[in-house]
Amino acid sequence: MSRAEPETGAAAEAAEAVEPAASGAVAEPAVAVAASESVASGAPGRDAGPGAVAAALSLFRSELVVTLLRWRTIALLGVLAAVPLLIGIAVRIETGDGGRVGGGAEEGPAFISQITNNGLFLVFAALAATLPVFLPMAVGVVAGDAIAGESAAGTLRYLLVAPAGRTRLLLVKYATTLVFCLLATLVVAVSALAVGAVLFPLGDITTISGTRISFGDGLIRAALVALVVALSLAGLAALGLFVSTLTGSGIAAMATTVGLLITVQILGTIPQLDAIHPYLFPHHWLSFSDLLREPVQWDGIQQNLGLQALYAAVFGSAAWARFTTKDITA
Helix, strand or coil, rough: CHHHHHHHHHHHHHHHHHHCEEEEEEEHHHHHHHHHHHHHCCCCCCCCCHHHHHHHHHHHHHHHHHHHHHHHHHHHHHHHHHHHHHHHHHHHHHHHCCHHHHCCCCCCCCHHHHCCCCCCCCHHHHHHHHHCCCHHHHHHHHHHHHHHHHHHHCHHHHHHHHCCCCHHHHHHHHHHHHHHHHHHHHHHHHHHCCCCCCHHCCCEECCCCCEEECCCHHHHHHHHHHHHHHCCCCHHHHHHHHHHHHHCCCCHHHHHHCCCHHHHHHHHHCCCHHCCCCHHHCCCCCHHHHHCCCCCHHHHHHHHHHHHHHHHHHHHHHHHHHHHHHEEEC
C-alpha cells in the first residue's frame, strides 16, 4: 500500500506553511528553515489548537488504512486465520474414528480436548495456541515498523513537516497498533468460530468449574476472551514502539522486537528465575481462561491487565522521550 495520499496531503500543508506572507516574499526562506529545524531538532510542533482533535482523527484514519492495507499486514492476518483451520482439521481427523485428541484430556493445547463436544471451544483453543507465538510476533512486526519503517522509507520527515507533531504522531502510531492487536485477535476468534461450527456441534458450554451455561453466554464469554487477549498485547506493542524509535531501519526494529519477545519467553521458562516471572509481560497471558469459570475469577485477569498497563506506561514514556528529542533527517 502506498503512502501517496498521506504524503500528498502532508506536502501540501507543508507548502502552505512556507508560503510567503502578503507583505513580501522575503519571509519564505526564514519560515522554511524554521520549519525544517523544528522537525530535525524535535521542537514542539503544532500539537495544540482548535483543530487538534480533527487533525489527530484524520491522521489516525490515514495511518490505519495504510497499515491494514499493506500486503505484509494482510499476509499476517491470513496466517492467523489459517491457524484455527489447521487445528480444527487436525482434531477432526484424529477423532474421526471415535478416538480422543492426543489420547488423553491433558495433552495438547488448553481446551483442545473439548472441541469435539462443542465447536465453540475451538475459539479458546485457537487463542491459547496463537497467543504465545503467532499473535505477539504479528504485533511485534507492526509495532517495530511503526516509526522505523517511516524513517527507512523517507516519509517520517514529511509527516512531521505537516501539522502532525511528534507527540500526536506517536499516539496515533500506538493507537493503530492497538487496533491491529484487536483485529488480529478477532480474526483468530471469528475463523475459529466458523471452523468450529462447520466441523463440530455447537451447544451449551461446560465451564472449567463444571457448571453449564447457554450457548449465548458462551459467545459473550468468547468475545470477552478475545478482548482480554487483545489487551494482553498492549505492553508488547509499547515495547515495539519504543524499539522503533531507536533505529532508522524497519527490519532491524521488527527483528529486535521479536527477539526481545523470544528472550522474555525463554526467561519465563527457567525455574531458577521464578522470582522475576510475575513481572514478565507474557506471564499472565493465559489468565483469560478464568473467564470460563463460574463465577468468573477476575484476580488473574486484573493482574495481567495491570502489568500490561505498567509496561505501556514505561515504554510509552520512553518512546515519547526518545522520539521528541531525536534528530529527524529522513
